[in-house]
Amino acid sequence: MSIETPPPPERTDFIRDIVAADLREGRHTAIVTRFPPEPNGYLHIGHAKSICLNFGIAAEFGGQCNLRFDDTNPVKEEQAYIDAIEADVRWLGFDWGEHLHYASDYFGQLYEWAVDLIRSDRAYVDDLSADEIREHRGTLTEPGRESPWRDRSVEENLDLFERMRGGEFPNGARVLRAKVDMASPNLNLRDPVLYRIVHAAHPRTGDAWCIYPTYDFAHGQSDAIEGVTHSICTLEFENHRPLYDWLLDSLPVPSRPHQYEFARLNLTNTVLSKRVLLRLVNEGHVRGWDDPRMPTLSGLRRRGFPAEGIRSFATEIGVSRNDSVVEVGVLEHAIRNVLNRTAPRRFGILDPLKVIIENYPEGQVEELQAINNPEDASAGTRTVPFSRELYIEADDFREDPPPKFFRLAPGREVRLRSAYFITCRDVVRDADGKVVELRCTYDPATRGGDAPDGRRPKATLHWVSAARAVPAEIRLYDHLFSRPDPGADDDLFGDLSPTSEVVVHGFVEPSLAEASVGETIQLERLGYFCPDPDSRPGHPVLNRTLTLKDTWARLQARLGS
Numbered sequence: 424m425s426i427e428t429p430p431p432p433e434r435t436d437f438i439r440d441i442v443a444a445d446l447r448e449g450r451h452t453a454i455v456t457r458f459p460p461e462p463n464g465y466l467h468i469g470h471a472k473s474i475c476l477n478f479g480i481a482a483e484f485g486g487q488c489n490l491r492f493d494d495t496n497p498v499k500e501e502q503a504y505i506d507a508i509e510a511d512v513r514w515l516g517f518d519w520g521e522h523l524h525y526a527s528d529y530f531g532q533l534y535e536w537a538v539d540l541i542r543s544d545r546a547y548v549d550d551l552s553a554d555e556i557r558e559h560r561g562t563l564t565e566p567g568r569e570s571p572w573r574d575r576s577v578e579e580n581l582d583l584f585e586r587m588r589g590g591e592f593p594n595g596a597r598v599l600r601a602k603v604d605m606a607s608p609n610l611n612l613r614d615p616v617l618y619r620i621v622h623a624a625h626p627r628t629g630d631a632w633c634i635y636p637t638y639d640f641a642h643g644q645s646d647a648i649e650g651v652t653h654s655i656c657t658l659e660f661e662n663h664r665p666l667y668d669w670l671l672d673s674l675p676v677p678s679r680p681h682q683y684e685f686a687r688l689n690l691t692n693t694v695l696s697k698r699v700l701l702r703l704v705n706e707g708h709v710r711g712w713d714d715p716r717m718p719t720l721s722g723l724r725r726r727g728f729p730a731e732g733i734r735s736f737a738t739e740i741g742v743s744r745n746d747s748v749v750e751v752g753v754l755e756h757a758i759r760n761v762l763n764r765t766a767p768r769r770f771g772i773l774d775p776l777k778v779i780i781e782n783y784p785e786g787q788v789e790e791l792q793a794i795n796n797p798e799d800a801s802a803g804t805r806t807v808p809f810s811r812e813l814y815i816e817a818d819d820f821r822e823d824p825p826p827k828f829f830r831l832a833p834g835r836e837v838r839l840r841s842a843y844f845i846t847c848r849d850v851v852r853d854a855d856g857k858v859v860e861l862r863c864t865y866d867p868a869t870r871g872g873d874a875p876d877g878r879r880p881k882a883t884l885h886w887v888s889a890a891r892a893v894p895a896e897i898r899l900y901d902h903l904f905s906r907p908d909p910g911a912d913d914d915l916f917g918d919l920s921p922t923s924e925v926v927v928h929g930f931v932e933p934s935l936a937e938a939s940v941g942e943t944i945q946l947e948r949l950g951y952f953c954p955d956p957d958s959r960p961g962h963p964v965l966n967r968t969l970t971l972k973d974t975w976a977r978l979q980a981r982l983g984s
């Protein structure tokens with residue numbers, strides 16, 4: 424299907440303003456940004472905000488955005504995560520061209536720079552344990568204490584650092600620390616650790632190294648090596664910026680990047696912490712990293728969220744320095760906006776109730792024309808089979824209808840979408856008295872859904888032919904956590920919603936027997952759905968992407984009026 428994507432609204436923010444000013448005032452002639460994931464988990468919707476920002480700025484200002492794996496901790500990192508992250512960034516619609524980098528590509532250069540720092544007496548090898556270093560660090564109100572090893576000679580430090588690298592010492596025996604200021608009000612400047620001993624094979628460098636740089640030592644220097652101009656990260660790194668600058672100013676780096684911070688994305692009814700997401704997977708609360716309830720990009724994709732909707736959500740929420748929590752309804756609204764325009768309409772039944780059309784010939788099947796998308800005339804029509812036995816939604820019938828219930832009831836006429844008007848004549852019950860079948864008649868003059876005499880039933884129902892419909896497993900998804908602020912009462916896992924996934928067995932029109940993964944459709948009146956990779960020939964599995972009820976849009980309308 425080819426549908427024009429409307430251009431995103433023109434937006435600016437404080438980071439784009441800085442970039443524009445840097446270009447205008449000649450501080451830079453070309454813009455380079457980067458997205459720096461650590462390959463220790465899957466990307467989530469928060470990362471999407473950062474990806475859209477970094478790649479978006481590069482595109483808007485004619486610059487480049489690098490994809491750089493921050494692979495400095497071999498214990499937690501895996502090639503599988505690297506592959507998945509690349510696939511997710513591509514799926515989201517961004518391209519790093521030839522600018523795929525790894526912090527591990529710079530291990531040699533970083534080591535030399537560490538030696539430079541030792542030579543200029545700005546780094547030392549410390550024999551304190553991790554616990555002792557923590558004890559010496561002080562607090563926000565108390566200065567730290569200097570390590571007894573702080574005044575080692577340059578020669579001794581060079582010798583020990585080389586032997587650390589040579590593999591002479593076990594994990595944790597020694598670290599390399601920057602010599603900054605143990606009394607600094609900024610804890611990150613109290614002689615931060617630059618290198619750790621970790622005897623572990625690295626996915627890319629294998630056994631070449633047994634010392635690894637910390638995030639702080641790798642990040643800014645990697646930016647400088649790549650000529651990054653604007654190193655954009657989330658607010659928790661604001662306190663690291665003085666160290667970022669101290670290192671770049673202390674080393675003979677080839678360029679001078681600057682770090683800017685923005686507020687991370689928080690969303691209601693979910694969690695955006697890799698650690699918690701990992702627990703959800705490992706403890707079996709979900710079907711995996713790509714469970715359709717997960718806020719991971721792989722989960723959202725499996726749920727049927729189009730990349731375009733995620734990008735427009737990122738534009739919509741903007742970028743600022745104020746921490747906030749975004750209503751998940753805002754994301755869902757952005758997704759519905761795209762799906763309403765693009766999703767083909769289909770018929771399906773979640774909770775079937777059989778209807779027999781008594782005056783319709785047995786064995787006859789008519790192929791009726793149904794509109795694929797009322798929002799998009801170019802989407803055309805399809806045929807749906809109509810026959811004597813149908814299924815309608817059990818919900819659409821009441822034997823004893825309350826006042827505002829206009830759907831089917833005994834003696835009442837309704838329209839079947841794109842088909843005929845039918846009137847309910849009788850009900851059939853099972854031994855327990857439950858209605859299991861409706862006996863109806865149809866009006867052959869209403870073929871296509873309009874009556875020559877102009878009468879208009881108050882309700883239009885969706886339906887499928889019992890003879891031709893395909894049985895389908897349908898997974899109804901809802902928010903993973905039942906409260907907007909999961910864990911606020913210190914029971915995060917207790918806040919998991921017991922109804923976040925409800926599996927039902929229904930029927931879908933025959934065209935959906937072959938629907939392919941990645942194509943989100945609208946089941947009329949029910950919501951958006953997409954085929955799940957668990958589908959097997961003859962056994963389609965559909966995920967409910969979203970219902971049609973846009974509570975966010977309604978709230979907006981109410982506030983606006």
Ligand code: ATP
Binds near residue numbers: 460472688689695
């Ligand atoms: P951790 O560092 O705890 O493993 P992380 O979510 O920070 O988790 P990274 O792989 O380091 O994971 O993140 C890559 C980039 O994505 C970073 O620049 C980070 O600032 C950004 N990012 C992470 N979470 C969010 C979020 N919720 N909103 C916006 N940006 C985010």
Ligand code: MG
Binds near residue numbers: 461
């Ligand atoms: Mg991080």
